[in-house]
Amino acid sequence: MNFQDFSVFCLVSLGMISASCQAEVVERIEAIINKKAIYMTDVSQFRDQVALRAKIDPIFSNEPLAKKAKPTDFEIVNFLVDEDMISDKFPVTDPEVEQEINSIQTNLKIDRDQLRSAITREGFKFEDYFKLMRASLSKRQLIDKEIRNKAAVSDDDIRAEYNRERAGSKSFLGAFHLFLARFPKKDFKSPALAKEEAEKVLTSAKKSDTFSGEDLGYLAYSEMSPSLQAVVQKLGPDKISDVIEDGDNYIVVKTGDIKSDIDSAPEREKDVLRSRLMETEFEHQIHLWLDRERSNNYIKLNLKET
Numbered sequence: 001m002n003f004q005d006f007s008v009f010c011l012v013s014l015g016m017i018s019a020s021c022q023a024e025v026v027e028r029i030e031a032i033i034n035k036k037a038i039y040m041t042d043v044s045q046f047r048d049q050v051a052l053r054a055k056i057d058p059i060f061s062n063e064p065l066a067k068k069a070k071p072t073d074f075e076i077v078n079f080l081v082d083e084d085m086i087s088d089k090f091p092v093t094d095p096e097v098e099q100e101i102n103s104i105q106t107n108l109k110i111d112r113d114q115l116r117s118a119i120t121r122e123g124f125k126f127e128d129y130f131k132l133m134r135a136s137l138s139k140r141q142l143i144d145k146e147i148r149n150k151a152a153v154s155d156d157d158i159r160a161e162y163n164r165e166r167a168g169s170k171s172f173l174g175a176f177h178l179f180l181a182r183f184p185k186k187d188f189k190s191p192a193l194a195k196e197e198a199e200k201v202l203t204s205a206k207k208s209d210t211f212s213g214e215d216l217g218y219l220a221y222s223e224m225s226p227s228l229q230a231v232v233q234k235l236g237p238d239k240i241s242d243v244i245e246d247g248d249n250y251i252v253v254k255t256g257d258i259k260s261d262i263d264s265a266p267e268r269e270k271d272v273l274r275s276r277l278m279e280t281e282f283e284h285q286i287h288l289w290l291d292r293e294r295s296n297n298y299i300k301l302n303l304k305e306t
Helices: 003-020 040-048 050-056 073-089 094-108 112-121 126-147 155-166 191-207 226-235 267-294
Strands: 029-033 036-039 175-184 214-220 244-246 249-259 299-301
Touching: 029 040, 029 073, 036 040, 036 073, 040 050, 040 073, 050 126, 073 126, 073 267, 073 299, 094 112, 094 126, 112 126, 126 267, 155 267, 175 191, 175 226, 191 249, 226 249
Parallel strands: none
Antiparallel strands: 029 036, 029 299, 175 214, 175 249, 244 249
8 A cells, every 4th residue: 555545545534434423523634654644632642641751752851842831733743753753763672662661660679560550640551651662762772873973072062162151251261362453533534434444344354254453362351441341242252343433443343263261160060061062962963863764754744834
């Protein structure tokens, strides 16, 4: 049976149900991935199981819809499509799920009846737990086999993030490479002409990598004038300011790279940065993988993004 035949079969079957049970709610197909349908009840079930999924699913917590109080049906269906793609690519058997659950029971020092009772107390069925555990193990295989060796964070990445977060703070101890073009009003026939010349330098700098200004070298905030410090704080690294009136001058400021003070930061702070960047990189690599897989699967969405 091909994809179109499968779609027609599903729709005809639902139509027959509708004709014979007009008083009942008819199931609706929200999407088809390969030969599997995602139904309206799957979306409802997802909403009911969010709390359970958050404890089991290694990918869910970083998904945008996990941070929303009320994700749309379209967002949920797309998540379920991705989940089905992962499960198809990395199938997990019942014995493998059983082994994982037994390992959890051992770590918690509880038996199967106690686990079932704990799941029931939270308002879920053991069958739901088993199904989500299977999907979770598929996602762990994806991470171990496809993602972990691609996700990497370098010392330069950590340094750049450290600079980005702290460069706007007066307590930042690093040093900016600065360039300054200064146009004293007294050197021109009028202030307007001084500003006009400054605008020319700015326009030229935006069109090319050249900057007609003085190289001030590396300066820490403590070495800058208050007015220059205020400009640099707003700019951050590798930026160029607009024309600024600074007392008797018009100036244009260009910032280059930063000599960071990250080396003096506590190792704990660096580890936190590394962990956060690694989490972001994992998420990025997972989405790249999913985008590639979508082109290799038949996917038909019956919902429109709202």
